Amino acid sequence: MAMQTKSTTTVILDGSRLTIEEVVDIATGRRRASLGPSEAFRQRIDAGAQFLDRLLLEDGVVYGVTTGYGDSCTVQIPSDLIAELPHHLYTYHGIGAGRLFTPEETRAILVARLNSLCQGVSGVSWELLVQLEQLLVHDVLPLIPSEGSVGASGDLTPLSYVAAVLCGEREVWYQGAKTSAAEALKAIGLKPLRLRPKEALALMNGTSVMTGLACIAWLRAQSLERLSTRLTACNVWASDGNAHHFDEKLFQAKPHAGPQLAARRIREDLMSEKPARNELRLQDRYSLRCAPHVIGVLGDALPFLRQLIENELNSANDNPLIDPEGERVLHGGHFYGGHIALAMDTLKNAVANLADLMDRQLALLVDQRYNHGLPSNLSGSTGPRAAINHGLKALQISVSAWTAEALKQTMPASVFSRSTECHNQDKVSMGTIAARDALRVLELTEQVAAGMLIAARQALELRLRISELPLPAPLRNFLDELSRAIPLVVEDRALDRELQELIHGLRTGRWEVYSA
Structure with a gap:
């Protein structure tokens, strides 16, 4: 510690x-x-x-x-x-x-x-x-x-x-x-x-407890926003998806900066500035096609939330305040944590949507009805032994459980003001509860992202076995990194230790992508 x-x-x-x-x-x-x-x-x-x-x-x-x-x-x-x-x-x-x-x-x-x-x-x-x-x-x-x-x-x-x-x-x-x-x-x-x-x-x-927690939460959310973008690119390629969904001209028509940035990153990862249209499948399911729109909501929120958090961080927020130059004692309410409450309630909502997005992408990847030629449950086993191996079946269940819990935590804390202390504190912010909630949602979403790293490593390699197209260089480099951390799952094995190592890596910068 x-x-x-x-x-x-x-x-x-x-x-x-x-x-x-x-x-x-x-x-x-x-x-x-x-x-x-x-x-x-x-x-x-x-x-x-x-x-x-x-x-x-x-x-x-x-x-x-x-x-x-x-x-x-x-x-x-x-x-x-x-x-x-x-x-x-x-x-x-x-x-x-x-x-x-x-x-x-x-x-x-x-x-x-x-x-x-x-x-x-x-x-x-x-x-x-x-x-x-x-x-x-x-x-x-x-x-x-x-x-x-x-x-x-x-x-x-x-x-x-x-x-x-x-x-x-x-x-x-x-x-x-x-x-x-x-x-x-x-x-x-x-x-x-x-x-x-x-x-x-x-x-x-x-407001220093909620503000200190908010600083930690903000940076962790930024990391997840970037990683979920990279994972989306992996999942599009692994599922033989349509890269045309991320076309630059398409995103110029809807000028939200967050989705535009996410689409550009995916485009660059897929090395598809002018992708050829997939004649067999014009439109992928929403969790792939609309991924920039989901990720971009958090991307657009982060600068605004930074402003709220840093203004609170750089404020005098006790009561009363002392003005020695004017020789005044100023009684007020700067201890009220409404801005942090808003920031954390907003952050946890946007982050939980990333968990939901990744969960839906994984559900497509493991299902032979929707993964366009990949083995069931992304199992790496072949031949007679394939019958007794189950690949990432349990991982998908766990990811679904973590996602459900993250979504359950998104009720805004700020609306649960309670009158306390003989009705002196009769309207309160609940900002610290919101910050704690946000950290819990981040924890759960990081677990989802760690599970998706295992799935991406598995899905990319399995697609390479059947694909006529080379893996784009950015994703090739990413797969090489993943392969050093996670052996391909061929025979069923417990994945909890590898999962925990990936979660630790997420929280210590091991899987940072897109530095800018």
């Missing part, structure tokens, strides 16, 4: 714009995170904390600093108890459940929270930013339960585990083992923090 590789470059966090790729690079260990070194940046952070200090000396009223939280905002906190309030906030929110976020997900969450606080309007101290940065530097990862956030008033419960760890409480994953936060902080030379007024609220009252 340690980071995959040692980082070679550093991402500077100083309030300047951060990208999805930078977050995921830090989350996967390809790059390091570091606070910006400029004195102006530090002064901007310190100014907010200093203004809050002055305000408290003047008996100013600030939500969550001199008042209780949520519907308790009318409760005035005695001045001698103000210092204890932040610790009560993360303590009573220690009620998470469900699976723990993975190390990669946890790093993404930490980066997203740190970047939000680096905007300089949350009223936190420089020492807090350093403590948060050091968790990333030394890979001290809070153990955060994934369930318990409604995605407005921020990811309060999951982020309480981050706040608690900074103060030396609860548990972390450090150097390959679960240990107490206090021991891990001591090991890296840090003392537990005593949070200043507003700091627990600044840590917890934000």
Whole structure:
């Protein structure tokens, strides 16, 4: 569960714009995170904390600093108890459940929270930013339960585990083992923090869990969008399909950029800029003929979803915000995760459609009625032994099951707002649930894609046995890669281990195609 590789470059966090790729690079260990070194940046952070200090000396009223939280905002906190309030906030929110976020997900969450606080309007101290940065530097990862956030008033419960760890409480994953936060902080030379007024609220009252997860989900979706395009090209050729369906002139007539790009990639994979029409079969079934239109929906959505995710990533999203220059405390609702909820509900829908597309393509490939001369179930066995061998029959069943589960997950989470916390949080985003749903749909769709890699390897080679046409060079190279990873299925064998290796390869960049 340690980071995959040692980082070679550093991402500077100083309030300047951060990208999805930078977050995921830090989350996967390809790059390091570091606070910006400029004195102006530090002064901007310190100014907010200093203004809050002055305000408290003047008996100013600030939500969550001199008042209780949520519907308790009318409760005035005695001045001698103000210092204890932040610790009560993360303590009573220690009620998470469900699976723990993975190390990669946890790093993404930490980066997203740190970047939000680096905007300089949350009223936190420089020492807090350093403590948060050091968790990333030394890979001290809070153990955060994934369930318990409604995605407005921020990811309060999951982020309480981050706040608690900074103060030396609860548990972390450090150097390959679960240990107490206090021991891990001591090991890296840090003392537990005593949070200043507003700091627990600044840590917890934000959208960083859903946003960190969204960054991971976006990149995984982009990989699936590209791979499903390559697999479609494989399936068209393997099923003796009609390449004319991807004609450039045809796609100029419907100017959606996503389908146009998918069609161009398939055309190039098939090396068929001017394909000859298949006189025996003018039109293939929709899962082949309309594949660019299905894949292209996700392709067109991704730039829009990037904008939503990166705007949230680069926002100050706690409440209240502190304006030290104007000497104002701004009470609002930036913790509301509606944009991430929309992004993740949209993403999971488009990704599940890729699973459905690939499932339908596989159903055609394994069925002798529709695969135009390939053996039943893509079995590589011949002669008398063919009678007892079943090829990819079970793979097709599993792919169908994964697809069905992915489709079942596509109900939008954002429409299930619940009134909580004595009707103070009476309209909430459900963005974190949407992000978790999206990751589950991605997981299932990656399993479908891994199954399709096995099927593509099988179908391409079996078509080569009976085809008079050479396999186009891009697909020939792809088949060579597949052949090194997956032996042809001749005699029935369990495929689960190979499937898991392919799934791992998908998630670590082994099967990346179309770099641009």
